Every structure is written in C-alpha cells, then in structure tokens.
Amino acid sequence: MPFPETEDQPLDPSETAASDGPAVSEALRTLRRVFGYESFRDGQQEIIEHVVAGGDALVLMPTGGGKSLCYQIPSLVRKGTGVVISPLIALMQDQVDALRALGVQAGFLNSTQDLDERRVVEAQFLAGELDLLYLAPERLRVPATVQLLDRGTVSLFAIDEAHCVAQWGHDFRPDYLTLSGLHERWPEVPRIALTATATPATRDEIAARLDLRAGPDSNTRHFVASFDRPNIQYRIEPKSDAKKQLLRLLTTEHAGDAGIVYCLSRNSVDKTAEFLTSNGIEAVPYHAGLDAATRAANQSRFLREDGLVVVATIAFGMGIDKPDVRFVAHLDLPKSVEGYYQETGRAGRDGLPSTAWLAYGLQDVVNLRKMIEGSEGDDAHRRRMSLHLDAMLALCEAATCRRVRLLDYFGQGSEPCGNCDTCLSPPESWDGTVAAQKVLSTVVRLDRERRQKFGAGHVIDILLGKKNAKVIQFDHDTLSVFGIGTDLREAEWRGVVRQLLAQGLMAVESNYGALVLTDTSAEVLRGQREVMMRREPERAKATAAKGAKSGKDRKAPVDLPAEAMPIFERLRGWRAATAKEQGVPAYVIFHDATLREIATALPGSLAELGRVNGVGENKLAKYGEQILETLAATG
Known part of the structure; x- marks a missing residue:
C-alpha cells in the first residue's frame, strides 16, 4: 500500500487506527497471540505496517516507548529471520531469554560463545528455525558471518541503539560505521534503525551514515515520537556533600527501590557503593576496572533482584530492560544532554512515578572544561564537546521548567510540566x-x-x-x-x-x-x-513525584487498591521463585503491570486470565495454572 512521503513523520495517535490490510491484521494477531496485548501503543502500528511492507525506517522513540516491538513483530510476520544489530553483548542472553519466554525462537552470535554454540545457532538460522537473530556490529566485519547471512533468509535488519553511528552524538562506536553497507549487499531487505536519543543534528547524521534519508524518491520514512517521559520527575540541586545528599534521597523517597547511580570515575563508583552499603543500602559497583566476571555478576544481580542499587560509570545501562528502576541519580555532571536523557530514561520504564536526580557543582564544570581542552581530537571535536556541555549547563541553570528545556533540546515544544523541581519550587x-x-x-x-x-x-x-x-x-x-x-x-x-x-x-x-x-x-x-x-530555593522537605509515596510505602504500586496488595505480593513471590528456578530476571516471567492487573481483576479461569494485558498464548500455557493456584491460595 502507498505511504506518505515526508522528511520527518510525527507519531500521531489519530493516524494509527486499525487497518483492514492483511499485513496489519497479521501484525495485530501476533501482538495479541505472542505478547498478550489487545492494541498497539501510539505510533507503533504505523511503523510496523511500513516495515512489514518492505519499507526502511528511522525511528526515534523514548526508552520505554515500545521500540522493540517495531522490529520484533515485523520479524515474526515477514518470511525469514529478523537480524538485530546490537552493541549489547552482555545483555543478548537476557534479550533472547525474554523472547523465548514468549514462545519466540531467538538466538544470538557473539564472542562469548564457543564454537559448538555458534554452530548450533548457525544451523538453526540456515534451517529457518529462528524468528530473530542478534548480532554484535563487529560480527559483520567477519566474512563468515556475511556468508552465513547470504545463505539464509533475512526478513529485515534492525539497527538498535542507532545513535552509536553518530560522531556528533554521545556514544559513538566505530563498528557501527560498517552498517552503511547493509543496503548495498542486501538491497531488498528492509532496514529499521532505532534510538531513544537524538537531536536533529544527530538524527541527520544517523540518516546520512546509514543511508536512511527520507525523500520523494526514497522508500525510507522517519518516525519521531514525543521524547517526553511524564512519569519521570527531573530534579537538579547544587552539590554540597553528594554522597550524603544521595543517601537522603534514597532513605526518604526510595527505600527498598531499585535504582542506578552514575559517577564519572571508577574510584568514585567504588567509594559510593561502599558508602551506601555501610549505610544499610544494598549496592554493587559496575565499571571497566572490575574483572569481567564481577561485572557480569553485578549486572545479573541488578536484573534479577528486587531493590538493588548499582553504582556505575556510563558504561552501564544501555539496553537494560529492567522495568521497575525507580530512580536514576547522577553524582557528577553528565557531558551532554543526550547522555543525560538516555541515562535518566532507564528509570520508570513501567510508567510508574520515578525520579531523575542530579547533584552538580562548580568543580564539575571546571573538571569537564579541563577535560575538553585537554582531549584528543581536532578543534572541531572540542567545539562539539563544548556545545554539548554548554547545553547541559543551560539545563542545570534553567530557572524555568526542566522538561520544557529538555524537550526543546530535541526540537520538541511543550508546556511547563508541573512535575520538576523548578515547577514545584520555582527559583528566584x-x-x-x-x-x-x-x-x-x-x-x-x-x-x-x-x-x-x-x-x-x-x-x-x-x-x-x-x-x-x-x-x-x-x-x-x-x-x-x-x-x-x-x-x-x-x-x-x-x-x-x-x-x-x-x-x-x-x-x-x-x-x-x-x-x-x-x-x-x-x-x-x-x-x-x-x-x-x-x-537556588530552599530544599523542599518533600518533592517526591506526583502520586508517589516515600520510604517503604514506595514499593506499593500507586494505582493498586489496598485490598489487592496482599495478592500482588503473593504473585511477586511466585514470580521471584519461578525466575530464580529458571535463572532469568523476574520481568521475563511477567512485568509488575501484568501482576497488578491480575491482582485487581482476579481471573477465575484460563480464559479470563488470557484477557489480561501481557499474558500471551505461550505464557498462558506455561504459567496459567500456577497463577490460578496462587490466586486460589490467597483467597
């Protein structure tokens, strides 16, 4: 079917009504059967329809906005295997586990596997037994990988974390430059590049480097969703004693919550993790100076345990799918608004109230200015870094709504949110x-x-x-x-x-x-x-997110009736035991949102349970009877 030709296509809910087309009907059936949802989120259906029909797409959608479905469903609907290019080697196993729990046939090829493991995955791909195959970008520099893809049937190429291709952006990775050759070698295979963070300049660079320019003679469309994350409360305060300020935040507002604390140096990561642990908050460090086994163990604990805090450098977090991260804290000034936005976006993927908190001071500014002046690279590179820092400082020093300034940086207008520190306590x-x-x-x-x-x-x-x-x-x-x-x-x-x-x-x-x-x-x-x-205004006694609770009560979902809480906790207990037994993160079994709906609806049969959002056919068959037994035991 024909599609409008446009440079940037905003995602408008009015444009994504259900279609009678066979491809979209199959996509919707797949959404219901595999993922257990009755309808697409705003914007998803239009993207999926375009890619299923063979079109290329550049998708900008915030973390938690449902980007993954935009390539997962077309991979399931189209003939062949969807090949996902991802830089997240350490997380590929969890991504594949989550898909397999849904009944999707998924696999990965990366440097962590031995020869026998790779051969099994390669054989599955060639036999057409995989719905999705995850690859690290460096694998495409290996001739054997290219030859493997030539011998199989590829339904699409999904380029995740596409901002990594942009030198203008905050997380440039040279291996991503090789991805420009995908279209040249496989011109008939549609490509979809996705990212949660891109200014107009970064977006243009992604489109240029990946040959995904939109225009009258192109089958490529750009889809730009709103970058707003209304459930995240943005707060920035002057740094006095950063660790004590952080401790106050966690003990008064986020006791028992899972969260991420970012520091600029490895030494600061270690000291902050030790400080939190000594003050009764379970925390683990994550940085490149730790041995690989320790990093992997700490990341695994964060994904699988409730209420754990990870203190990390910016090396941690990309691709983390943990939905119940209730806060992201920065103890040092981020180098760019793009980096800050992506890091804070790891909070509240489940849509519940969450906090993005930053303490910054004079020494942060001094240190980053020195870092820029002494950095390697030409004058143009230093100018780019200075512009990034200037924008970050402007956000920190803003006397008006943080969200308005943040969204303006990404080229999107908005009204004051009423739910950031400058809205709640306007500075003079x-x-x-x-x-x-x-x-x-x-x-x-x-x-x-x-x-x-x-x-x-x-x-x-x-x-x-x-x-x-x-x-x-x-x-x-x-x-x-x-x-x-x-x-x-x-x-x-x-x-x-x-x-x-x-x-x-x-x-x-x-x-x-x-x-x-x-x-x-x-x-x-x-x-x-x-x-x-x-x-700076006087520090408010309580500036917790709207509707959120502080202390231990923060664990309770804000929209859950009091009588449903014991049932919800029983379901969480069952989920934790099941996840431990299977060696997967708890959210791979079910998200909190799904357990919350089950605890409220109290389904009495498999048919009723199957109508709950997030309960697809495979999970209904695998866990349905256990859930009904758990509900009966609470009665």
Whole structure:
C-alpha cells in the first residue's frame, strides 16, 4: 500500500487506527497471540505496517516507548529471520531469554560463545528455525558471518541503539560505521534503525551514515515520537556533600527501590557503593576496572533482584530492560544532554512515578572544561564537546521548567510540566551583575598586577577576606579586592562562579584549572551587560513525584487498591521463585503491570486470565495454572 512521503513523520495517535490490510491484521494477531496485548501503543502500528511492507525506517522513540516491538513483530510476520544489530553483548542472553519466554525462537552470535554454540545457532538460522537473530556490529566485519547471512533468509535488519553511528552524538562506536553497507549487499531487505536519543543534528547524521534519508524518491520514512517521559520527575540541586545528599534521597523517597547511580570515575563508583552499603543500602559497583566476571555478576544481580542499587560509570545501562528502576541519580555532571536523557530514561520504564536526580557543582564544570581542552581530537571535536556541555549547563541553570528545556533540546515544544523541581519550587532570579564584576575584577587583578592565575577556591577566599596560608604566602591580602565579597556566603560565591562559567563570561584554563577571562568578560566589567543569576530555593522537605509515596510505602504500586496488595505480593513471590528456578530476571516471567492487573481483576479461569494485558498464548500455557493456584491460595 502507498505511504506518505515526508522528511520527518510525527507519531500521531489519530493516524494509527486499525487497518483492514492483511499485513496489519497479521501484525495485530501476533501482538495479541505472542505478547498478550489487545492494541498497539501510539505510533507503533504505523511503523510496523511500513516495515512489514518492505519499507526502511528511522525511528526515534523514548526508552520505554515500545521500540522493540517495531522490529520484533515485523520479524515474526515477514518470511525469514529478523537480524538485530546490537552493541549489547552482555545483555543478548537476557534479550533472547525474554523472547523465548514468549514462545519466540531467538538466538544470538557473539564472542562469548564457543564454537559448538555458534554452530548450533548457525544451523538453526540456515534451517529457518529462528524468528530473530542478534548480532554484535563487529560480527559483520567477519566474512563468515556475511556468508552465513547470504545463505539464509533475512526478513529485515534492525539497527538498535542507532545513535552509536553518530560522531556528533554521545556514544559513538566505530563498528557501527560498517552498517552503511547493509543496503548495498542486501538491497531488498528492509532496514529499521532505532534510538531513544537524538537531536536533529544527530538524527541527520544517523540518516546520512546509514543511508536512511527520507525523500520523494526514497522508500525510507522517519518516525519521531514525543521524547517526553511524564512519569519521570527531573530534579537538579547544587552539590554540597553528594554522597550524603544521595543517601537522603534514597532513605526518604526510595527505600527498598531499585535504582542506578552514575559517577564519572571508577574510584568514585567504588567509594559510593561502599558508602551506601555501610549505610544499610544494598549496592554493587559496575565499571571497566572490575574483572569481567564481577561485572557480569553485578549486572545479573541488578536484573534479577528486587531493590538493588548499582553504582556505575556510563558504561552501564544501555539496553537494560529492567522495568521497575525507580530512580536514576547522577553524582557528577553528565557531558551532554543526550547522555543525560538516555541515562535518566532507564528509570520508570513501567510508567510508574520515578525520579531523575542530579547533584552538580562548580568543580564539575571546571573538571569537564579541563577535560575538553585537554582531549584528543581536532578543534572541531572540542567545539562539539563544548556545545554539548554548554547545553547541559543551560539545563542545570534553567530557572524555568526542566522538561520544557529538555524537550526543546530535541526540537520538541511543550508546556511547563508541573512535575520538576523548578515547577514545584520555582527559583528566584537575581541581578548578579555586581557580584560578577567582583569575581572578574579579582581575576584581572591577579593577572595584571601579579601575573598570576588561580582557581575558583582561591579567588573566593580573596573575596571573603580570608587570611589563610596561601593568601598570606602570595601577599594577596593587599589586593584592592581583598574582602569586598563578604555580602555573600562561600556557597553563594561558588554559585556565582559556576554560573559565570555556564554563561561563558569566564573560562577555565586547561592546564591548572585557573580562572581566566573570555571575550565577553569586558562587557560585564564595563557595565555594558547585565548578568541575571539563578538563586537556588530552599530544599523542599518533600518533592517526591506526583502520586508517589516515600520510604517503604514506595514499593506499593500507586494505582493498586489496598485490598489487592496482599495478592500482588503473593504473585511477586511466585514470580521471584519461578525466575530464580529458571535463572532469568523476574520481568521475563511477567512485568509488575501484568501482576497488578491480575491482582485487581482476579481471573477465575484460563480464559479470563488470557484477557489480561501481557499474558500471551505461550505464557498462558506455561504459567496459567500456577497463577490460578496462587490466586486460589490467597483467597
């Protein structure tokens, strides 16, 4: 059937009504039979219809928006095997386990397998016994893999985490560049590239590098869903003692919840995990410095256990399908809004209220500026990194709705959400021009009068009139600016310096982290430019997400009737035991949302249970009687 030709096709629910076409009917039957859902989410059906008909697609859809179904169902409907290109070797086993639990024939080929294991999967593919086959991108550089695909029947190529192809993006992987050759070698096989994070610039680069440009003469369409995750509450606060701030968040709002804590360095990961554990919160570290067995064990525990916290570098999390992550916390400033959005998007995949919390301070800005200036690569690369950081700082220093700023970065308009820190506790703006002049004047005096450069801490000591050893050593108590800043506290001066750096009115020298002037500093010093600053509000006693509860009560689903709670907990207990017995994550058996519906509906027969969302034919046959017995035991 014909399709509209457009550069970017927004996903509109009004455009995705059920179709009478045979392909869509088969797709809908597959959705019901295999996955146990009566209807598609907004936008999914239009994408699936296009790919089933043989069209190429570039899909931008937020984490938790249902991207996987957009290639899984076409793989089941079309003849042959859907080949999924994914960078997530460590998670392929779990992805395959989840599909097999649905009755889907799935397999993978990667470097973790021995020769015999690979031969079994290859034989299944050649025999047409696989619905989906997962490959790491580097496998396509191996001639034997290409020859294998030539000998079998490929129904489609799905390129997951497609932002990895973009050098403009935050997670570039060179192996993804080889994927541009898919269309040249297999021109008749449709391709679908999917990502949750892409600005317009990154999207254009993905389309160019993968030969997925849309246009009048192209069979490619771009589908762009809303990036909004309304169940996530975004909160950013000044860093004072980050670990203690994190502990307060977890004990008051997320006790017993599963979550991810991101740190910039391995050392910080280890110390934070130890700190949380010593304070009664079960936490494990994850970073590249750990041996492979420890990393795998910690990741496996996070996926399989309830209420575990993983403290990690950004190496952790891509492709994590755990639906009940209730919070994502950052103890260091992310390098880009794209990275921040993808990392925070790992919270609340089940749609329940979740928190994205970030503590950031002056030293974060200084460290990242130094990192950029000292990084490898050409000037263009450093400019890109600086632009990424500038956008992240703008989000942090915003006095208006965080969500509006975040969505605007991805080219989407929105209204104030009423559910972020700046909406719940609007910060004041104040005229910081005089304060800015004092800081800049101190930097000028040090440079011009003494031919010296110092970092933020020393500059603030001079402003506050502190006669410490360093100030006395360099005779800085004789400067005309000494003690002119006693009208503000040290924390407030650090905020002033931080915002000057964020606004580009001052810079950090890469070698030693010294403060230096920029081209725009003179405008402030001459009074030609007003500097408005953000005054942090007093920390609210409770800013938990709407409808969410704090402490131990947070474990209870917010929309579950009180009388259903004991039944839900009994079902969770059954699920945990079953998952442990099978060696798979609990969500592979059933998601919380499905157990919640069962606990509320109380089906009395297999037929009634089969009408619950998330209960497909295979799971009904495999677990139906056990669920009914569990319900009977609670009665």
